Amino acid sequence: MGVRVKIRLDLQKRIRMLQRSILRGSCDVLKFEIIDNILSGISPVKGQKRFAKYTPRYKSAIRKGKVRSRGERVRGKSISPVNLKATGTLLNSLTCKVQGDRIKIAFTDFVAEFHNVTGPAGRKDKIRRMLPTKKGEEFNISIQITLSKMLDRLVKRTTKR
Amino acid sequence: MATKHEELQQKLITLDLTDIDNPEAVKADIGELLTIEIGRFVAKGNSPVRGHKSFDILTKKYAKDEKQGRRVANLNLEGDMLESLGWTDEGGNQISVGIQDSGERDKANGHNGIDGRAANKERRFIPADNERFKRNIESKVNQILNNARSASSGLFPFIITERNHDDTTSITLTSLRGSIIERLLRGR
Numbered sequence: 001m002g003v004r005v006k007i008r009l010d011l012q013k014r015i016r017m018l019q020r021s022i023l024r025g026s027c028d029v030l031k032f033e034i035i036d037n038i039l040s041g042i043s044p045v046k047g048q049k050r051f052a053k054y055t056p057r058y059k060s061a062i063r064k065g066k067v068r069s070r071g072e073r074v075r076g077k078s079i080s081p082v083n084l085k086a087t088g089t090l091l092n093s094l095t096c097k098v099q100g101d102r103i104k105i106a107f108t109d110f111v112a113e114f115h116n117v118t119g120p121a122g123r124k125d126k127i128r129r130m131l132p133t134k135k136g137e138e139f140n141i142s143i144q145i146t147l148s149k150m151l152d153r154l155v156k157r158t159t160k161r
Numbered sequence: 162m163a164t165k166h167e168e169l170q171q172k173l174i175t176l177d178l179t180d181i182d183n184p185e186a187v188k189a190d191i192g193e194l195l196t197i198e199i200g201r202f203v204a205k206g207n208s209p210v211r212g213h214k215s216f217d218i219l220t221k222k223y224a225k226d227e228k229q230g231r232r233v234a235n236l237n238l239e240g241d242m243l244e245s246l247g248w249t250d251e252g253g254n255q256i257s258v259g260i261q262d263s264g265e266r267d268k269a270n271g272h273n274g275i276d277g278r279a280a281n282k283e284r285r286f287i288p289a290d291n292e293r294f295k296r297n298i299e300s301k302v303n304q305i306l307n308n309a310r311s312a313s314s315g316l317f318p319f320i321i322t323e324r325n326h327d328d329t330t331s332i333t334l335t336s337l338r339g340s341i342i343e344r345l346l347r348g349r
Contacts, residue, residue, distance in 0.1 A: 040204035041240070042197055050200065053240055062229065076229045080240035081204050141190050142197040145301045148308060 018158050019101070022151060026103055027096035029150050033143045034105075035091055038130060041081025045129040046138040051082040052126050084115060084128060105131065170269040171259035172287050176302075178254045181309045188256050190305050192248030195258045198298045199286055200243060206233040208285050211293045216284045234284060242268045259287050 037044045041051050054062070059079050061067050067074045069086035077086055085091060093109035107116070107130060114120050119127040132138055139147075176191065178184040202209035206216045216234035218224075224232040237243060245262035260269040274283035288294055294302075 036201065037197075040201045041237070041243075042200050042204075046193075049196075050240070050244055053244075065229075076231065078229065078231060078237075080237035081200075081235065081243075082240070140197060141194045141305070142201070142301065145194065145304050149301070149304055152304075 014158065018154060020098070022154055023098045023101070023103055025150050025154060026147060027098060027105070029146055030103070030105060030139075030143070031094055031096050033139075033146055034094060034130070037140065037143065038091065039081075039083045039085065041083055042140070043129050044139055044143055045132045046140045046144075048129045048140075051084070051128040054079060054082060055126075082128070084130070090115075107131065170266045170273070170287060171257045173251065173255060173257045176254050176256070177306065181306070183309070184254070185250075187305060187309045188250055188254075191302055192250070192256050192258060194301055194305065195294070195298065196246055196248055198294075198301065199246060199258070202295070202298075203243065203286050204235050204237070206235050209294055209298060210285045210288045211295050213285045217282070236272055236284060236286065241265060242272075 034044045038051075043049065043051060058067070062077050062079050065073065065075050067077055067086065070089065072087060074086045090107060090109045090111045093107050093112070094105070095108055096103060096105045098104075106112075112130060115128045116130045116133065117127070119125065129137075138144065174191075174195075176188065178187065181187055199209050206218070208214065208216065216236075218232040219228065219234050221232070224230055227238060241262075242260065242265045245260050245265045246258075247261045248256055248258045249261070251257050260266050269287065272284040273287055273289075274285060285292075293299065
């Protein structure tokens with residue numbers, strides 16, 4: 001008499017769970033990578049390369065310690081790399097949320113609009129893209145590869161269980 | 162990844178592009194990646210070259226005079242040298258990564274230790290003949306090559322959909338499920 005075993009694989013549930021952990025993991029990776037790229041003076045957006053340099057006038061103000069941000073005098077600001085850091089409020093405002101099958105990532109600080117879209121004081125040549133908000137834009141290859149490695153790692157871990 | 166030294170402002174890299182459908186795109190991705198990674202390491206005062214540790218910190222006087230008191234040696238004063246960091250397609254399966262602007266090459270030589278400066282003043286950011294990039298960087302290069310060899314592009318399937326009214330970016334992982342199954346089948 002043969003033995004019959006019924007196994008419930010629950011693959012759909014496993015894939016759903018994996019999907020959620022990938023989304024959550026992506027948020028952590030993205031936040032770290034975006035900030036790390038910006039602090040290194042590199043745009044997280046593909047094709048943008050390094051951030052545009054500060055104007056000579058602004059550099060001179062940094063050297064003299066005359067830069068003001070949000071009503072405070074900023075000392076020790078870096079001239080190069082251009083890392084968009086004065087008080088740190090802008091970079092600290094990066095948020096990432098998982099919403100269904102989406103990740104919503106944003107700089108909630110109003111200054112982000114100046115750097116990412118309009119350019120500081122309306123100067124288009126000084127736009128420093130911090131997030132790929134335009135249609136068709138992607139994160140730079142370094143960020144994409146880090147995400148790809150994370151995806152491989154999570155899938156590998158799941159199959160080992 | 163086999164590497165061959167040409168000169169110290171430029172690193173000639175030979176890639177294994179067998180079984181890759183679109184080698185030009187892969188070379189572009191790797192060139193872009195290496196440029197970014199060198200920039201990221203150097204910005205933190207670390208060498209991207211295997212066997213070389215963090216750069217020695219700057220003297221207090223120099224840091225105060227030129228760098229607003231910051232003592233991290235990040236090879237950035239005005240940013241001209243690192244701005245000219247880039248890559249070129251050398252044809253076949255080769256690319257070179259390094260300083261593209263000839264006016265900046267003397268600086269690069271100096272930092273890389275060609276001018277015979279003391280070892281503690283050397284800041285190697287381009288690998289020499291017998292040197293390689295750090296493991297972390299090489300593993301990313303290998304990831305690009307492996308992804309390119311797999312059935313699909315294999316890259317994380319991000320599709321940027323729209324800019325929301327509140328200036329946030331929504332990312333839809335439309336092909337995520339397919340990508341997971343593909344990876345499960347590949348055993349990765």
